[in-house]
Amino acid sequence: MSDVRSGDGRVLLSPGQESFLAASDGLDTPFLVLDLDVVAERYAALRAALPDVAIYYAMKANPAPEVVTLLDRLGCRFDVASPGEIARCLELGIAPERLSYGNTIKKERDVAAAARDGVRVFAVDCDAELDKVARQAPGATVYVRLATDGAGADWPLSRKFGCGPGEAAKLALHACHLGLRVGASFHVGSQQRDPAAWERPLADVADLFDGLVAAGGVPAGVNLGGGLPSTYVPTTPGVAAYGATITELVARHLGRFAPIPVLIEPGRYLVGDAGVIESEVVLISDRDVDPGRRWVYLDVGLFNGLTETLGEAIRYRLRTPGDTGRCGPAVLAGPSCDSADVLYEQAPRHLPVDLRIGDRIQVLATGAYTTAYASVWFNGFEPMPTYVIGSPEAPAG
């Protein structure tokens, strides 16, 4: 049981994270503590919130083998982005039919290799990609990705992925003619704060499916993408609220196609809160080039774990010593010689006024999109280690 809570603004860790950190004085920072019990708890909560939806873990969020193995035991499936992720899943004994190759940007030889391995589900958003799948994986299922505007998401969405309803309809028909099974997918943007963000794309999917059915096709399924949140600043509704809203929206828009497979691809939601990065304050300064502003430099930064502070997009909760005392604003920066390695400056953080060099600061909910995105040897800093804690046994299959 974990007591990482959402919505109350309090800074809390899981019991496992707490006890690991309490005994971690001898460990060099930075490091990530990843609690499998929290992953299992999140999976169970999502399972309960969306009982009829097939969960595909977006393993790019954290591909640690312990996480993948635990989720496999829990019955989870996997959204994979590359040949490397497919290989890892297969090595861990996961059946290829439990994988969805969700990247819309694939080399044709990688599509071929995935098909040879037994992968049968692919995402596409344009004709060229559809043709690759048709050539290399005949009879497979393609999910045509619809674009969304990403409104309400903390990690910005670009026009890199997806197509509009008109192009999607053409793609779907073309896929049918190529002998492929056709579903629809979309992504409402990562760390999506508004459960209602699923409404508009679900309406688009319904239109797409109407056209498909009218042409004699059978929709293969809908993939609701990712977007479920971790516990950052600001707070978000709990997963039950997302589940209720999404269930209602799916019923309203896609009820006429029932029964239809519904998939979801959480990454951040399942592993974000399971992680905490322990870091050390390397330097505190108040220089005349930025008068009256305190700069706090940590040993973790943009290039060795906190990539998602880019543009100050993800606002991690912090736990500091003396959190009960008086606080004041501070710019937070990483340890490297790179000027871009500044974490929070436009919106400074509030840190204890008596914070000192050598103090340890915990960066909470850092289980997702941290260690896998860290640099190989940026400025001569080794990638931080991950200490995996909690039970690797699934409480229920």
Added chain:
Amino acid sequence: MSDVRSGDGRVLLSPGQESFLAASDGLDTPFLVLDLDVVAERYAALRAALPDVAIYYAMKANPAPEVVTLLDRLGCRFDVASPGEIARCLELGIAPERLSYGNTIKKERDVAAAARDGVRVFAVDCDAELDKVARQAPGATVYVRLATDGAGADWPLSRKFGCGPGEAAKLALHACHLGLRVGASFHVGSQQRDPAAWERPLADVADLFDGLVAAGGVPAGVNLGGGLPSTYVPTTPGVAAYGATITELVARHLGRFAPIPVLIEPGRYLVGDAGVIESEVVLISDRDVDPGRRWVYLDVGLFNGLTETLGEAIRYRLRTPGDTGRCGPAVLAGPSCDSADVLYEQAPRHLPVDLRIGDRIQVLATGAYTTAYASVWFNGFEPMPTYVIGSPEAPAG
């Protein structure tokens, strides 16, 4: 001999890069080809342009052991950012007195370890950092870092480093009282297009030294930082122009302190043009969500080598098949599932209209700040390999 040229806008590779790539069809992309002959040539050119200046290679730009060893043989010294970089230099047989610990953000125990290893030069920009050096490396030399505004540089400078003239003067005197030797340093911003950018900080250094001398101190040296350019778009003056301007400015502003040691810390300049990344076009699409715009997706992106396209700051030259043919605009993006992994969108690139999926594109002048900044396993993509070519023997010591 390399014929990578600056200033003429032409896309050219070194003979070594050309012949390696001509025989590279069997190699999986992406990969980096790094030509030691270009590094040696750049070192010689800089040596000639600034004959009286001690060159410290900012090894964060590319810490490949072959590069470090070659530059050591050529007589170069090294700017290091971390214990990891110090360890690599020492392992490669470089004497510790040839290192400058140029990061202003250092753990006190790392300062202590560096001092035990024999490192005697440290950068500081505030009292707390100065105190660490005074405690752990008594009698060492500190370079007080002055802030600059970074105008004219392509990679943005923040207020993360440096202090103003007033605070620097106090720091310098404080350092004297603590028994340290005192120099001054600054950084005009990476990929600095204007040689005159060195003027204002050199004037500040002169003022600082005047104060130091008046208080009975002796300036230990001036560190001109980095900023010398690689050959990107847009073009920059040649290194001889930088050398002439900087030599004149140093004489004008610091002549009255002569003889004084002058250091420079090129990273990008020495290795940037030595590298070329070979990549493959994974997908080309023209979707209705961005009507009329061609999106070209490469197998190298923001997270596996082209970090410096962040904010479209560094504009790499590209070489494509059919460069003699008709070109049109294209948004360039990386291969990952991450929406942020878009390389050039605000200012699209001009690429051949007949560019096709599977074509190879060379990203030029990618020897600096690429492989060392790449992610460990982003989206399941392995870090790209580096193929080192050229002579490891220094033509002259």
